[in-house]
Each structure stands twice: as C-alpha cells, then as structure tokens.
Amino acid sequence: MKAAAFAYARATSVVNALELLAVHGDKAKVLSGGQSLMPAMNLRLLSPEIVVDIGGLAELRGIAMRGGVLVVGALTRHVDLLRSPEIALHAPLLRDAVSHVAHPAIRNRGTIGGSLAHADPASELPACVVALDATIVARGPTGERRIAATKFFKGIFETALSSDELLVAIEVPVTGQGSTFFFQEYARRHGDYAVVGLAALAVVAAGRFSDLRLGFFAVGDRPLLAAAAGKLVNACVNRGLLAEAAAALTNELDPPEDQQATAAMRRHLATVLLRRCVADLLARPELATGVTK
Known part of the structure; x- marks a missing residue:
C-alpha cells in the first residue's frame, strides 16, 4: 500500500516547526526519523493532511x-x-x-x-x-x-x-553509587516486536534493594512501572518473597492477547523476567527459578 496524499513542510527551526503545528493542529504529524511514521502511513493507519519534517534541526541532536x-x-x-x-x-x-x-x-x-x-x-x-x-x-x-x-x-x-x-x-x-540495571525481552526473532520485556533500574546495598524500578513493556497499552517492586525493597529477598512479588505483578498486568501470545503467556513471561532480573541484580542465581522451597 501507499500513503494517502499529504502536504509536506520541512521545518527550518524549532520555532518554525511550532508555527506549522499551530496552524495545522491535529491534522499534522511530525517526521523525525520516519521509521515508525512512514510505515503507519503506508498502511493507512495514519493519514495526516501535512507532514512537518524536523529531521534537519541540528539543535535537537546531541x-x-x-x-x-x-x-x-x-x-x-x-x-x-x-x-x-x-x-x-x-x-x-x-x-x-x-x-x-x-x-x-x-x-x-x-x-x-x-x-x-x-x-x-x-x-x-x-x-x-x-x-x-x-x-x-x-x-x-x-x-x-x-x-x-x-x-x-x-x-x-x-x-x-x-x-x-x-x-x-x-x-x-544520573544515578549514584550502587546503581545497576537489567534489560531483557522475549521476541520471536531478534529485532522483532517484543512479546514481553523488562527494563529495570536498581540501587543495591548490602545485598538488598534500596530502590527498584521495574519498567515492563508489551504487557498493556503503555509501559508499566510495576508496583510489585515495592515488596522487594528494603527486604531480605528469598524465593518466598519473590513468589509474592510475582503474584502481585500478575494481578497488576492486563496484557493484550494477539497472534504473538495469549494474555496468560504474557503474564507468565513477565514473572519469569522478574525472577531473572532480581537474581541478576542481586547476583543470586538461585532466585531465577520459580521454586519456593
């Protein structure tokens, strides 16, 4: 398919781009790299009347x-x-x-x-x-x-x-001393859309989390900052506590069901990523399994 007919304007500055957006409002779409916008337009998922190209604005790079x-x-x-x-x-x-x-x-x-x-x-x-x-x-x-x-x-x-x-x-x-991170996703092939993914940032001191932020993606209509992480902060993490956090996470999730995965599969994979994340950040590989005994 090809995109529907549209006008094109190449912004010469941020001020110029804002002027164009003020004139055209929600009938305009901003083009930066184009790697998401153009496929959506070619599939007729989006049909803006005008595309405002900001790709040449060096002031927005760096x-x-x-x-x-x-x-x-x-x-x-x-x-x-x-x-x-x-x-x-x-x-x-x-x-x-x-x-x-x-x-x-x-x-x-x-x-x-x-x-x-x-x-x-x-x-x-x-x-x-x-x-x-x-x-x-x-x-x-x-x-x-x-x-x-x-x-x-x-x-x-x-x-x-x-x-x-x-x-x-x-x-x-900028994070301070003791900060560490975790990133992993499940996808059918590298580079495909994620089935479930987790981006996490933590602060670890004396073998415990003093802070833990778990950003899940592909589990709902937006990225989820999991409240279940709170169960693991300032606590001695063991398999039982981790199982409680996994159960709380499952209750938080409202994942979609599509051709890639069922909602139940996404919930399961999210808990697997939670366990792997905690095991990795605390350097305790035994926590990566779901066994609670």
Whole structure:
C-alpha cells in the first residue's frame, strides 16, 4: 500500500516547526526519523493532511551532561545512543535496550524522540525512560514544560503532548553509587516486536534493594512501572518473597492477547523476567527459578 496524499513542510527551526503545528493542529504529524511514521502511513493507519519534517534541526541532536542531569536531544538517533560514552557511563540501560530495537538500518535513522512520541507499548525506549525516572521536555507556543515519563504515556500511540507541542529533549537523572540495571525481552526473532520485556533500574546495598524500578513493556497499552517492586525493597529477598512479588505483578498486568501470545503467556513471561532480573541484580542465581522451597 501507499500513503494517502499529504502536504509536506520541512521545518527550518524549532520555532518554525511550532508555527506549522499551530496552524495545522491535529491534522499534522511530525517526521523525525520516519521509521515508525512512514510505515503507519503506508498502511493507512495514519493519514495526516501535512507532514512537518524536523529531521534537519541540528539543535535537537546531541547528548550532554548539565548540572547532574543527562540531556538527550529528541533527534538523537538510536545508533548515537549505542556509541555514546556518556550514555555508556550514565545510562547504560538505554544502550542495552537500543541494541534490541529492530535492525541496523532502522537504528541508523530512528530517533529517541520519535520512539517516545510514537508511544508504541511494545517499544523498548518508553519503558526505559519510565524505569530511569526520566523527564520529557516539550516545547509549545507558550514555552517549555517538563513531563514525568510516568505521566507521559497515556495509551496506545497516545501521549501527553498537545497537537501544538514538540518533544525536544529527554532529561535522565544520573544515578549514584550502587546503581545497576537489567534489560531483557522475549521476541520471536531478534529485532522483532517484543512479546514481553523488562527494563529495570536498581540501587543495591548490602545485598538488598534500596530502590527498584521495574519498567515492563508489551504487557498493556503503555509501559508499566510495576508496583510489585515495592515488596522487594528494603527486604531480605528469598524465593518466598519473590513468589509474592510475582503474584502481585500478575494481578497488576492486563496484557493484550494477539497472534504473538495469549494474555496468560504474557503474564507468565513477565514473572519469569522478574525472577531473572532480581537474581541478576542481586547476583543470586538461585532466585531465577520459580521454586519456593
């Protein structure tokens, strides 16, 4: 299939892009890397009247430390996240997650801002920014506003962005001593959409979690920051407690059922990832099994 007819405008600056969005409102779609938008348009899942291309705006690219916060420009490509020493040092969860995103051709063009604004619930990066407690920076006609990642995703392909706003950056707080991370997903083939995935950030001290953030994806209409993690914080984790957390997680989930997996399978795989995550972060491989005795 081919996309329906649409007008095209190449923004010359962020201000120009915002002017175009103000004129066209929800009839416009923003094009950054195009790796999600163009396939959706070709399948007629989206039919905007105009596409506003921001791909040439160098001011929205780059990775830098500013006052203890890692700032990632919205047009920073996936491949740049993979290669960045700042990401490797301060947000290695993003680096590991990006290696699971599709294939090299897509990673060479796709952008972090495009992935977040697209809000596919099976995508890796939305769950990562939730786990990292990141902040989404949006710019509109009245200036900038900051949105907590946990409040940004509203549903399938739906975010807190207004039709006249542009996602311009992501701010990631730098973690301190003892912080560690985990990323794993189940997919039918490497690069396919995840069946279930988990992006986690933890702080471990004296063999216990002092903080644990579990960002599951492909288990609902948006990334889930699992409340079940609270059972494992400031506690001596054993198989029994982990089984309680797994049961609580199962009750939290409302996964879809589709051609890839049943809801029951997704719940099961999510608990498997929970156990593997805890076992890995605490360096206790015996916790990876579901045996409680």
